[in-house]
Amino acid sequence: MLRLLARGSGHHGLTEIADSLGLARGTAHGILRTLQRVEFVEQDHTTGRYRLGAALLHLGTSYLDANELRSRSINWADTLAARSGQEVRIGMHHDGAVLVVHHVFRPDDSVQTLGIGAMLPLHATALGKVLLAYDPDLSAAARRRELTSLTRRTITRTQMLERVLTEVRGQGWAGEAEEYMPGEASIAAPIRIPGGLVIGAIGISGAADRLCDSTGRPRATLVRQVVQAAESVTTSLVDEN
Structure with a gap:
């Protein structure tokens, strides 16, 4: 059940x-x-x-710590970066934010900063939306707090956020365009443990014009790559247990 x-x-x-x-x-x-x-x-x-319920979801997050999640996801993160041409982050909830437990640079020669250990906002990132969508207790806490405006596109109304989270649950992935940083976008999908509980998320981020089409929607090819990576990590967790 x-x-x-x-x-x-x-x-x-x-x-x-x-x-x-x-x-x-x-x-x-x-x-x-x-x-x-x-x-x-x-x-x-x-x-x-x-x-x-929240009790079961919180029990699930204790299944893996940050180091274990990183070690079991690292190969798929590298593959996702190579296929998408974008930087990859793996995150989990910590203290009301997304904790980045693994970060793979874009496979190009541009100057980049390692993001492991960074804390990202839940409501303005694709990783965060995934975590909110599948944790009722976490999303309820987010609705009780003021949603900080980071750009002109950041979701600041709780009703709008709830509609977005419903969409995330329905399609199985999350996206955002210029909600966290101007000119940047991200796409993410859930990582699950045996039993289906979501304990983290994997996603890509990069220039909005590369991740999104002319309508502002995430490119279908990139969405498929992210979802496939998340499913591969989930399958590896199931197979090991």
């Missing part, structure tokens, strides 16, 4: 859950109530749909 709730949009109705698992509605409801009591599952009081 927890694996089912971790898939797709992360929001599932009782009938959908029962039918997917071949359970009677009463049986499924009983299991969900048990999981709610230990905060592994939460129910949206407006829609009645279920999602993973």
Whole structure:
């Protein structure tokens, strides 16, 4: 049941859950109530749909520390940088921000600064949007704080941020264009552990005109490369366990 709730949009109705698992509605409801009591599952009081709870998500983040996530992702990050021609970052949540645990330079001769250890804003970066989208407790905390404006494109209204996070969950990746830095854009996708819990994100960043098309949307080829890299890291974590 927890694996089912971790898939797709992360929001599932009782009938959908029962039918997917071949359970009677009463049986499924009983299991969900048990999981709610230990905060592994939460129910949206407006829609009645279920999602993973904050307690389980926080348990998942303890599965890997920053060094382990970096060591298990490094090969895929190098490959992503080579294929995309962009710099690659791997991040995880720490103290209300994105902690960059690994950074691969763009494969060119330009002057670049190593970003390992940098703390990036959650609401204005693709990495951060991924982490917010799949952690209800983290996104709720973000909504309670003022969303700092970093550029004229930064999302500063909580309603808009929530719509964006819903879109991220639906499509399985996040993007931003000039929300964090003028002229820069980024694309990211979730890294999961066995069971489907998101414990980090991998993404690329670079000049907006290289990452985005004429409409400002992330280029489909780059999105596919990022999603494939995230899936490869996830598969490696599953295979090792």
